[in-house]
Amino acid sequence: MNERRGTVPEPRHFRDVLGQFPTGVAVVTALDPDGAPVGMAVGSFSSVSLDPPLVAFMPARTSSTYPVIADAPHFCVSILGADQEEVCRAMATRGADKFSEIDWFPAPSGAPIIADSLAWIDCTPAWTHEAGDHLIVLGTVDQLAELRPGPPLVFFRGGYGGFATASLMAAPERDIVEPIRLAGRARSLMEDLAKELDLECLAVGAVGEQSVCLAIADSPSADYIPSRVGYRTPFVFPVGSVFVAWDPARTALWLPADAARAAGGEAALRRVRDRRWSVATGDDHYDDLERAVGQLLIQGQDDDGSLGGVMNALRGEQFDPPLEPHTTYDVRMLMAPVFGPHGVELGIAVRGFRNHLDGAEIEAIGARLIAAADEVSRKIGGDATVAALTPSTEH
Ligand SMILES: Cc1cc2nc3c(=O)[nH]c(=O)nc-3n(C[C@H](O)[C@H](O)[C@H](O)COP(=O)(O)O)c2cc1C
Incomplete structure (x- = not known):
């Protein structure tokens, strides 16, 4: 196909076209003022800068979890493996008791690391920018580590998959x-x-x-x-x-x-x-x-x-x-x-x-x-x- 005519970005079309770009899935977590874990699944996590070490993610303004993360002194990003679809679903369910069946342990900052994730990145919030119906949040990386080898969870065209190339x-x-x-x-x-x-x-x-x-x-x-x-x-x-x-x-x-x-x-x-x-x-x-x-x-x-x-x-x-x-x-x-x-x-x-x-x-x-x-x-x-x-x- 050589379609050269586009159409203006109407929401469904915008999602379909952008869905052609695969993303990994990460969970951004923090502790609320009572010390209870909060988290949200994000596909918008990205590495930004090596020197200084910066990462970013983009929460929706409608998210009820992000304001809690924003108020915490630190957040942690856990990168999910292909076998952690259930974790992703739990972390993407609004209003649920997201951690009722999810194991976690504290990062050096205290923010939760999702157990069995592939890697974690412990961060201090550095900067937030408004971007339409989302925010762009930049974090300074304080510490990070890999937990286990394995293929990542991948989100593509609205569905979950693994990393398939041999x-x-x-x-x-x-x-x-x-x-x-x-x-x-x-x-x-x-x-x-x-x-x-x-x-x-x-x-x-x-x-x-x-x-x-x-x-x-x-x-x-x-x-x-x-x-x-x-x-x-x-x-x-x-x-x-x-x-x-x-x-x-x-x-x-x-x-x-x-x-x-x-x-x-x-x-x-x-x-x-x-x-x-x-x-x-x-x-x-x-x-x-x-x-x-x-x-x-x-x-x-x-x-x-x-x-x-x-x-x-x-x-x-x-x-x-x-x-x-x-x-x-x-x-x-x-x-x-x-x-x-x-x-x-x-x-x-x-x-x-x-x-x-x-x-x-x-x-x-x-x-x-x-x-x-x-x-x-x-x-x-x-x-x-x-x-x-x-x-x-x-x-
Ligand atoms: C694969 C996947 C990627 C997502 N990426 C984002 C994201 O980048 N930003 C965002 O705000 N929500 C994203 N979500 C949605 C949130 O995880 C989730 O719906 C929301 O945080 C739940 O509501 P709450 O924030 O009110 O708890 C994603 C969900 C899934 C399943």
Whole structure:
């Protein structure tokens, strides 16, 4: 359809047209003067500014709950998950005892956080502006946190739904436009792989001396903290071997100065080239790394240098170790290289393993990853076979 004639905004039409724009659903809460919780469901919640941290929502002038929120010293925003439609309905019912069946706990300010929501944002009201039959309310963010992974509740064309796309693609920041284009070629294969193996599948690119998570296909029954598109990790030994193993210049920078550790690193890179995949196995520090990266994403900065500290503590021997077929391992991630005309352009990785795997099972998943990565290599004009045989520096 190419309808070029519009009509003037008559209420029903206005709602229908604007209903084409999907929103998440949040609940704005506060305590009334007696200390009882009040709340309202809003689709108009939005992030506004990072510096200073500001958010906004738009209450209707007719709302009976908003005046109570306006009088409170703080309000809290809880972001609802796809399984919280009932909470949304309760919070959208005028005049009801909205919290009679809703669990909550206090945010640092005391304002209620809806239990089991995806995330909460604790705010101090900053500014209010009249806007027709609504108000625009700006709040300063005091504290915020994520509570659990999961798809959000989505409101679209007057109905509730979930977030249905099988994979997420990073937003095109300037330095990753080209890697994102390449990752786009891998997307349907990644979705197939995530379904087939019931694992999270990632496309990871190299930008300068960092790896960047470009695209994610969720496993159908994800129960891990999901990876983030856009998340960057520096290539610091022992992380990033797939991007180092076929690149002599990077290898020289990556190997640790200590001779014994460097020899271990070279042996690990040889194994990566022979296998054509890399593997990270269990290490407490790996959990710390994921936590530090998560923190970094939430806070947007690494003030205490925790990421660098954690990366230095990662033990090399648990990255790309020799594997015994009948020994079991706590596998964190497996990654295979995608070769373009200029060497390794992407890594296709899987994570979210629920069980420990033995060496033979890891090999089988590795073989499946190679097949997928080679298919992408062919699509982007690389020759996996030739590249994989490229001799390395230390020969
Ligand atoms: C998905 C959804 C989104 C909503 N978004 C808003 C909103 O942005 N602003 C608003 O004032 N009301 C919104 N509402 C309506 C209020 O949640 C609710 O009807 C109202 O707060 C209940 O009346 P009360 O404020 O008098 O308690 C939304 C309702 C739903 C179901």
